[in-house]
Each structure stands twice: as C-alpha cells, then as structure tokens.
Amino acid sequence: MPVQGSRARTVGYGFGERLRVRGQVARDNMLRLRLRVALKLMALLALGTFALVLLLALLSPPGGKVDLPLEVDLTGIEPGALREIEWKGRRVLIVHRSPEMLDALPPDDALYDPASRLDRRPRGLTEAHRGFREQWLVVFGESTDLGCPLELVPPGSDPDWAGGFRDRCRGGRYDFAGRVYRGQPAMRNLEIPRHRIERERLILGGS
CATH class of the missing domain: 2.102.10.10 (Rieske [2Fe-2S] iron-sulphur domain)
Structure with a gap:
C-alpha cells in the first residue's frame, strides 16, 4: 500500500509539472511573438522616417533654403x-x-x-x-x-x-x-x- 501511494503522488506530481511547463512554454511563445511584433513595428517606423526624410530632401530647393519671396x-x-x-x-x-x-x-x-x-x-x-x-x-x-x-x-x-x-x-x-x-x-x-x-x-x- 505505501508503494501504491507513492506512485500516485509521483504520477500526480508529474502531471502538474507538465501543466506548469506547458504554461511556461505558452508564456514564452507569447513573449517572443510580442517581441517580433515590436521589432517589426520599429523597423516599419524607421523605414517610414527614412522615406519621409528622403522625400523632404528631394522636394527641398537647391542649397536647402526655402524660396521665400x-x-x-x-x-x-x-x-x-x-x-x-x-x-x-x-x-x-x-x-x-x-x-x-x-x-x-x-x-x-x-x-x-x-x-x-x-x-x-x-x-x-x-x-x-x-x-x-x-x-x-x-x-x-x-x-x-x-x-x-x-x-x-x-x-x-x-x-x-x-x-x-x-x-x-x-x-x-x-x-x-x-x-x-x-x-x-x-x-x-x-x-x-x-x-x-x-x-x-x-x-x-x-x-
């Protein structure tokens, strides 16, 4: 009987550990997903800023001075x-x-x-x-x-x-x-x- 009780406790502990590990993996995956999304947003923001600067440079008059009358x-x-x-x-x-x-x-x-x-x-x-x-x-x-x-x-x-x-x-x-x-x-x-x-x-x- 003590042996059977020990097995039950061992089996129960293993199932709970698996649940904990799965939860940790899910949280890690969510964190990685958020990091990837954040990196992509930062890259898009940098690309948009570069495109805006390039457009303003192309539209600026020679010398970079505004042609005010x-x-x-x-x-x-x-x-x-x-x-x-x-x-x-x-x-x-x-x-x-x-x-x-x-x-x-x-x-x-x-x-x-x-x-x-x-x-x-x-x-x-x-x-x-x-x-x-x-x-x-x-x-x-x-x-x-x-x-x-x-x-x-x-x-x-x-x-x-x-x-x-x-x-x-x-x-x-x-x-x-x-x-x-x-x-x-x-x-x-x-x-x-x-x-x-x-x-x-x-x-x-x-x-």
Missing part, C-alpha cells in the same frame, strides 16, 4: 545707382540703369551670347535689356566662371571700354545687361534670379 522698395535707387542685397545666401545686384547706361550697350558682335541662349533667366525678359523694364537690371553678383564678386563700372570711367560689370578676380567684363563680352574668361551671361516688378517694388522668388 523678398520685397525690395525701388523708389530710393537713383538712375545710375546700384543696390546690393543678399538673398538665399547669394549677392543680388539691383541696377537702376540710366540713359547713359542704356546707350552704352554694345552691338551684338561684341558679345559672346547676345541673345542669352546659354544662360538661365526668367521668362518674359526683353532680349536686349534682359529685364522686365529696360531701366531695371537684377542679376546675381558673381561672375559665371569662378563666382568672383562683381563691381559696377559707370559709363566713361574707363577709357578702354563703355562700362558695365567687371569681376574682381580676372577682370572679366559684362555689359550693362549682364552679357559677357567676347574674349573673356567666362562664356555665360550673368545669372538672373526669378523675380518680378510690381509698380515700384521688386519681388524676388515666390510664385
């Missing part, structure tokens, strides 16, 4: 004068061309690209003056070969030429419409930023 009052710029401003990290030159400056524009055969076929510019500009109004010229203030700063040379101040813009590195010359002369280091006219003129206001960028 900038308004400039033109009323204080006298004929023959230049105003320099900074926009999107670049120098912009605003020139109120005087009648003498317009008269000093050279013939086409003195220019490398008189029709501005090689340069980037907004639509609607006149070919000869490269402006929405003949008295106003708006250009980026660096040469098109090395990106050197430009200086304005008024008409009659240099006996060797009629005046215009000259870069401070190699002396490259551009006329008062920003067109490069023949025989210069640069072969492209000065770049014109996207802009418009409304009454006496210059608006850079924007729609």
Whole structure:
C-alpha cells in the first residue's frame, strides 16, 4: 500500500509539472511573438522616417533654403545707382540703369551670347535689356566662371571700354545687361534670379 501511494503522488506530481511547463512554454511563445511584433513595428517606423526624410530632401530647393519671396522698395535707387542685397545666401545686384547706361550697350558682335541662349533667366525678359523694364537690371553678383564678386563700372570711367560689370578676380567684363563680352574668361551671361516688378517694388522668388 505505501508503494501504491507513492506512485500516485509521483504520477500526480508529474502531471502538474507538465501543466506548469506547458504554461511556461505558452508564456514564452507569447513573449517572443510580442517581441517580433515590436521589432517589426520599429523597423516599419524607421523605414517610414527614412522615406519621409528622403522625400523632404528631394522636394527641398537647391542649397536647402526655402524660396521665400523678398520685397525690395525701388523708389530710393537713383538712375545710375546700384543696390546690393543678399538673398538665399547669394549677392543680388539691383541696377537702376540710366540713359547713359542704356546707350552704352554694345552691338551684338561684341558679345559672346547676345541673345542669352546659354544662360538661365526668367521668362518674359526683353532680349536686349534682359529685364522686365529696360531701366531695371537684377542679376546675381558673381561672375559665371569662378563666382568672383562683381563691381559696377559707370559709363566713361574707363577709357578702354563703355562700362558695365567687371569681376574682381580676372577682370572679366559684362555689359550693362549682364552679357559677357567676347574674349573673356567666362562664356555665360550673368545669372538672373526669378523675380518680378510690381509698380515700384521688386519681388524676388515666390510664385
């Protein structure tokens, strides 16, 4: 009889142990399942974040700067004068061309690209003056070969030429419409930023 009781206790203990082990296995499986789900969610979140960053980078303008419009009052710029401003990290030159400056524009055969076929510019500009109004010229203030700063040379101040813009590195010359002369280091006219003129206001960028 004692032996039979011992067997009963042993059998009972083995069944309970199996139940405990099965419960532990079930809990372990559930934990592993939750870990796998969490890892997959983290991977999806990381992938979505990467895709969003990539999309924003592709949609951003060059240089990473937002093309916010900038308004400039033109009323204080006298004929023959230049105003320099900074926009999107670049120098912009605003020139109120005087009648003498317009008269000093050279013939086409003195220019490398008189029709501005090689340069980037907004639509609607006149070919000869490269402006929405003949008295106003708006250009980026660096040469098109090395990106050197430009200086304005008024008409009659240099006996060797009629005046215009000259870069401070190699002396490259551009006329008062920003067109490069023949025989210069640069072969492209000065770049014109996207802009418009409304009454006496210059608006850079924007729609």
